[in-house]
Structures are given as C-alpha cells and as structure tokens.
Amino acid sequence: AQTVTQSQPEMSVQEAETVTLSCTYDTSESDYYLFWYKQPPSRQMILVIRQEAYKQQNATENRFSVNFQKAAKSFSLKISDSQLGDAAMYFCAYRGYFGNEKLTFGTGTRLTIIP
C-alpha cells in the first residue's frame, strides 16, 4: 500500500519570504500522480499544484513550485513571496496511474505566516 509522510507538523515563515514543505512517499509503481492541497480555516480543500511522475520537469503555478525527486520519492512544495492568505494546512497526496484510484493523503503541515 502507498504511504505519504509529511514530517513537519508545523512551519512558519515571514511574510514575503520563501518556505519549503516536505513530503515523501512510498510506492512500488513507476507511474503515478502527486498533489498538494491547501486547507484554510474555512475547511475547503483547494488543489494547489499537481505533478505527473513521468514528467521530469517540476510543476510550477505562480508562486508555488515543487521539487520532485523520483528516485528519492520526495515531493516538496516551495512557496515564494509568502502572503498572509497562504496560512493554512497543506496536505501532500498520492494517486496511482491506473483507473480512478483513491488519493492517499499525508498528515499535513500547518503553515503560519508571520506579518
């Protein structure tokens, strides 16, 4: 079974600075998808960024980018120019390539933005 590990329960960053959230996963599959979701206090789960394992290029969405290291099974999220609205729980998630399998989530990292 796939597992997703987020080893940082909490992180904090100064506004306008850069922060990196860590995620590792365990799988025997060669093709899969990885995601970062954001859950602000409103509780709504919001997709931040996705990465296809067969793509070598790291995904980027505006201030959000990932560092995908397939051999190391690592998928970190970098947030540049942090803003107050980035304060939230961030969840890393894994999904297999075939079919519509379930997403497996990590335990989350709570990000605090310091004004």
Place this chain on the structure above:
Amino acid sequence: NAGVMQNPRHLVRRRGQEARLRCSPMKGHSHVYWYRQLPEEGLKFMVYLQKENIIDESGMPKERFSAEFPKEGPSILRIQQVVRGDSAAYFCASSPQGQPNYGYTFGSGTRLTVV
C-alpha cells in the same frame, strides 16, 4: 458550474441516532469519494463509489457505516447509532472518468457533532 455540494454543513446528533450526509458530485463527474477528518488530523479514505456501485470500501468501519450512490440523486453516507467518536468532518470529493491526473474536487464538508 456548481462544484461538489455537500449538506448539511453542520449536523448535531445525539448518541444512538442516525446521521445522513449528502453529496452531489460536480457536473460531469461519475466518481465519488468519502473521507473523514478528525480534529488536527489528515483525511482518511472511507469509500469510493460510482453510480450504483461501491468500488472500494476498504476504509469504511465494518459496522454502522454505509454508503450509496444511486442512479438518481446524491451520494449518501449513513452512520447508524452514532457514538462520540464519530464526531468529525466528513468530506466528499468527485472526479471525472478516466482522468487520474485530475485529482479531486472537494465539497465543503459536513461537520458532525455527536452529543
């Protein structure tokens, strides 16, 4: 284009009562997933359904919990004889057929409180 609709937003039940949580997937999505989130924890998979079929219920407790996604109408997560430990946020998500890179679209969740 309405997203995933969950209702009610909040639900209070006394111990021993039944709880019914409803989820209407995003238009065009044929796959529904239910997750449970305990306070300060990540999302735990419960069940994956397609219309009239349960595809994966490996995360469902063996007793008191059931789910359905009928041909017409929303998906229902039913909890019989609720206990205090059932208090949690229950999230529904949907995805389209054949697009594993899509991830999910989440509803806003139902917060169940058992008193």
